[in-house]
Amino acid sequence: MDCLLRTSNITKTFPGVKALEDVSIDVYPGEVHALLGENGAGKSTLMKILNGAYQPDSGDIYIRGEKARIDNPHEAQKLGISIVYQEFNLCDHISIANNIFLGRMKSNMGIIDDKWLYTESRKLLDRIGLNRDPREQVRSLSVAEKQMVEIAKALSYNADVIVFDEPTSSLTEKEIAQLFEIIKKLRNAGKGIFYISHRLEELASIADRVTVLRDGKHIATYNYSDVTIEMLIRLMVGRSLTDKFPQEKRTIGETYFTAKNLRRKGFVDVDGLSLRRGEILGIAGLVGAGRTETMRLIFGADKADAPMEIRLDNRNLAIHSPKQAIANGIVYLTEDRKGNGLALSLDVEKNINMASHHEIARKYVVRTKLAQGNARRFVDTLSIKTPSIFQKTQFLSGGNQQKVILARWLCRQCKVLIIDEPTRGIDVGAKYEIYKLMNYLSAQGIGIIMISSELPEILGMSDRVLVFCEGRIAVELDIKEANQEIILRYAAGVSNT
Amino acid sequence: MKELRSGSVKSLLSKISSSVGPFLVVLGISLFFAVTTPSFLTLSNFLALGHSASLYVLMAMGLSYVLISGGTDLSAGSVVGLCGVICALMMRNYSISVALSVAIALICGVVCGLINGLLATKLGLVPFIATLGTQWVFRGICNLLGSGSAVSVRDSANPALADQFYQIGGGKLFSIPVPIYIFVCCAILLSFLLKKTVFGRDLYAVGSNSEAARLSGIDVFKTKLIAYIICDTMAALAGIVLAARLVSGQTSSGMSYEFEGIFAAVIGGVSLSGGEGTILGAVIGAFVVAVLRNGLNLNGVSSFWQQVILGILIIVAVYIDARRVKNQKAKTAMIRK
Numbered sequence: 001m002d003c004l005l006r007t008s009n010i011t012k013t014f015p016g017v018k019a020l021e022d023v024s025i026d027v028y029p030g031e032v033h034a035l036l037g038e039n040g041a042g043k044s045t046l047m048k049i050l051n052g053a054y055q056p057d058s059g060d061i062y063i064r065g066e067k068a069r070i071d072n073p074h075e076a077q078k079l080g081i082s083i084v085y086q087e088f089n090l091c092d093h094i095s096i097a098n099n100i101f102l103g104r105m106k107s108n109m110g111i112i113d114d115k116w117l118y119t120e121s122r123k124l125l126d127r128i129g130l131n132r133d134p135r136e137q138v139r140s141l142s143v144a145e146k147q148m149v150e151i152a153k154a155l156s157y158n159a160d161v162i163v164f165d166e167p168t169s170s171l172t173e174k175e176i177a178q179l180f181e182i183i184k185k186l187r188n189a190g191k192g193i194f195y196i197s198h199r200l201e202e203l204a205s206i207a208d209r210v211t212v213l214r215d216g217k218h219i220a221t222y223n224y225s226d227v228t229i230e231m232l233i234r235l236m237v238g239r240s241l242t243d244k245f246p247q248e249k250r251t252i253g254e255t256y257f258t259a260k261n262l263r264r265k266g267f268v269d270v271d272g273l274s275l276r277r278g279e280i281l282g283i284a285g286l287v288g289a290g291r292t293e294t295m296r297l298i299f300g301a302d303k304a305d306a307p308m309e310i311r312l313d314n315r316n317l318a319i320h321s322p323k324q325a326i327a328n329g330i331v332y333l334t335e336d337r338k339g340n341g342l343a344l345s346l347d348v349e350k351n352i353n354m355a356s357h358h359e360i361a362r363k364y365v366v367r368t369k370l371a372q373g374n375a376r377r378f379v380d381t382l383s384i385k386t387p388s389i390f391q392k393t394q395f396l397s398g399g400n401q402q403k404v405i406l407a408r409w410l411c412r413q414c415k416v417l418i419i420d421e422p423t424r425g426i427d428v429g430a431k432y433e434i435y436k437l438m439n440y441l442s443a444q445g446i447g448i449i450m451i452s453s454e455l456p457e458i459l460g461m462s463d464r465v466l467v468f469c470e471g472r473i474a475v476e477l478d479i480k481e482a483n484q485e486i487i488l489r490y491a492a493g494v495s496n497t
Numbered sequence: 498m499k500e501l502r503s504g505s506v507k508s509l510l511s512k513i514s515s516s517v518g519p520f521l522v523v524l525g526i527s528l529f530f531a532v533t534t535p536s537f538l539t540l541s542n543f544l545a546l547g548h549s550a551s552l553y554v555l556m557a558m559g560l561s562y563v564l565i566s567g568g569t570d571l572s573a574g575s576v577v578g579l580c581g582v583i584c585a586l587m588m589r590n591y592s593i594s595v596a597l598s599v600a601i602a603l604i605c606g607v608v609c610g611l612i613n614g615l616l617a618t619k620l621g622l623v624p625f626i627a628t629l630g631t632q633w634v635f636r637g638i639c640n641l642l643g644s645g646s647a648v649s650v651r652d653s654a655n656p657a658l659a660d661q662f663y664q665i666g667g668g669k670l671f672s673i674p675v676p677i678y679i680f681v682c683c684a685i686l687l688s689f690l691l692k693k694t695v696f697g698r699d700l701y702a703v704g705s706n707s708e709a710a711r712l713s714g715i716d717v718f719k720t721k722l723i724a725y726i727i728c729d730t731m732a733a734l735a736g737i738v739l740a741a742r743l744v745s746g747q748t749s750s751g752m753s754y755e756f757e758g759i760f761a762a763v764i765g766g767v768s769l770s771g772g773e774g775t776i777l778g779a780v781i782g783a784f785v786v787a788v789l790r791n792g793l794n795l796n797g798v799s800s801f802w803q804q805v806i807l808g809i810l811i812i813v814a815v816y817i818d819a820r821r822v823k824n825q826k827a828k829t830a831m832i833r834k
Contacts, residue, residue, distance in 0.1 A: 327714070339708070350701060354709070
């Protein structure tokens with residue numbers, strides 16, 4: 001069978017960084033080729049070269065055996081290469097059909113042929129099994145459905161090669177299964193698929209071949225059946241991680257924190273939850289189950305419909321704002337690092353001290369040395385990789401950004417730490433460090449509430465698990481009785497066994 | 498520790514270049530005027546320059562606070578007129594002492610800032626629109642108070658007031674104009690407030706990402722409100738200085754000053770999207786505006802052409818600001834690779 005697409009010895013350099021060095025990969029019709037690598041390994045650069053967004057410094061691209069030149073994304077589409085991005089490029093306020101055929105509408109003297117538009121869109125949506133009216137606005141769709149529209153868009157170009165860039169990072173387990181069905185369908189239709197991902201577990205169900213990149217170099221390509229997850233991790237990080245989750249025996253103390261009567265109409269309807277000293281409480285559930293919203297209530301970030309009863313260390317707390325929560329030692333690490341976590345245009349030092357402005361000041365005057373010393377201490381202890389504490393945080397990698405926010409809360413000497421999706425979008429090595437930090441904190445007697453959509457993370461880190469479903473706690477499980485199946489069943493609301 | 502120990506002169510230079518670096522074009526134009534005009538490089542012209550720059554400096558510094566907080570204030574120019582007229586009115590109609598009149602005018606500035614701040618925060622209006630509205634409201638009140646013409650302090654029952662008042666805007670101390678002392682003091686104060694205090698830190702955090710700031714326990718509402726109050730108080734001060742120089746409150750004074758102030762701030766490296774900028778930059782930006790105005794005047798360019806030229810330069814400056822944001826994004830993408 002002929003190779004659909006092949007790159008040969010691609011090299012791409014940016015000032016100061018060799019993003020890709022001699023990378024050769026290929027994809028055949030009817031196969032899923034997984035591309036793995038830590039953040040910064042060169043996956044995205046490679047993809048952008050296939051997309052025509054970047055030009056390689058040297059090396060060639062062959063499409064069906066013929067040497068090709070991809071000058072821009074438009075050219076890539078004409079050559080039959082489509083990319084489904086991690087962050088969608090959809091216009092929220094226009095219809096599904098219009099999004100799919102944006103800029104390529106069939107028209108008669110400038111008047112759009114609506115009939116053609118909607119029948120063609122319908123056909124595409126049927127092919128991937130999205131049961132939505134193509135006239136609907138995109139903004140009413142769920143994340144998973146938006147992604148399906150992106151896939152439909154890719155198919156509408158009659159692409160032979162489809163690249164998926166971390167397609168599952170914001171999907172729930174159920175939606176992932178659905179996505180994999182579509183990918184398999186595409187594969188069986190003879191498309192060649194590049195699949196970029198962080199999540200090693202999910203590859204087993206779809207990958208035919210796997211290539212590992214590290215520091216811009218091509219490390220290895222295997223048939224998926226010949227590798228194990230441990231092997232892949234080793235190849236990705238270049239060192240052996242004994243385990244993905246650091247195993248440490250935790251000593252769990254008495255219950256010291258309870259939150260009762262958490263209500264917010266349409267989002268949260270929780271009677272109560274409790275936390276013990278030194279415990280990691282995992283919060284599992286599907287996206288939209290009200291996990292984040294519950295924690296935001298406790299933190300005072302949203303207004304509760306009814307008075308909450310929050311007790312910490314045998315004291316009743318009145319929490320109406322994040323300021324009050326923080327003052328009482330309850331802190332919340334957001335899931336949306338860039339949206340409401342970091343001040344991206346400010347430097348590392350300012351971000352680390354952002355929740356401690358009064359602590360680093362004497363009578364409203366900031367003690368610069370104290371502030372900088374504070375920042376340096378956390379840059380060292382958390383090994384945040386940054387040229388200096390005066391680097392703007394927008395230039396840091398995801399893992400280091402996460403550590404900066406963590407540092408912000410660690411300097412507050414918190415009693416209750418709520419972490420929402422602690423390792424979303426960060427690479428394997430950094431994940432392990434974040435886990436170790438969490439273990440270290442729990443050893444100090446801090447109770448940690450961890451929201452996570454990654455079941456292995458929930459199972460690997462928690463002492464106890466609360467499964468959320470439709471704004472309520474569906475079940476509380478001790479870690480010994482929890483497994484993926486049970487959690488998923490309760491999360492999906494089918495608990496009658 | 499290295500970055501702490503570097504020489505202060507060197508760090509000052511690098512600070513200046515990092516804040517105004519992108520605007521070398523504009524600086525170049527200013528220098529062009531400086532060199533082509535024989536009377537430019539004279540001491541008297543420099544003092545005149547500092548004198549006329551003082552108003553821009555006051556405006557630019559105040560506006561920097563609002564811009565850093567992520568907002569904008571288009572009513573600042575009207576506040577200049579309003580507070581100048583109020584100050585002059587106090588002295589003309591009631592023969593109130595200079596100090597008290599100035600204090601009352603400053604309080605009016607505070608009230609204006611309070612109104613703008615409340616509209617932009619509590620009512621959640623887009624600052625651009627809210628302050629466009631108050632721009633008209635304040636100017637209207639100003640015209641009502643002054644009956645649409647000048648309020649001359651020389652008409653006061655106590656003529657000695659006029660001479661005292663003039664000292665604020667036109668007087669000299671050790672042969673340096675008083676307004677220069679005023680803006681230098683304000684610059685030092687505001688720079689300290691921005692860089693060294695809890696409020697300054699709050700302001701940068703709010704401007705860079707207000708939701709992140711709120712979740713970090715910062716009172717976003719209070720912080721923004723104070724920024725608007727500072728801005729309009731500075732505008733009031735500019736109005737007082739301007740009125741003092743003319744010994745009368747002109748109902749039309751301060752028109753378009755907000756644009757010159759924003760222009761100066763942007764040239765000085767204050768970001769229109771918030772969270773970035775320094776007082777030093779704003780001062781430099783204000784001087785660039787003053788040099789431009791001064792050079793254009795000395796070259797005999799008509800005030801109509803000055804409008805055209807400044808308008809074009811504002812567009813250029815904003816374009817450069819937008820490009821800078823874009824470049825940073827590209828740089829980010831590159832470093833991440």
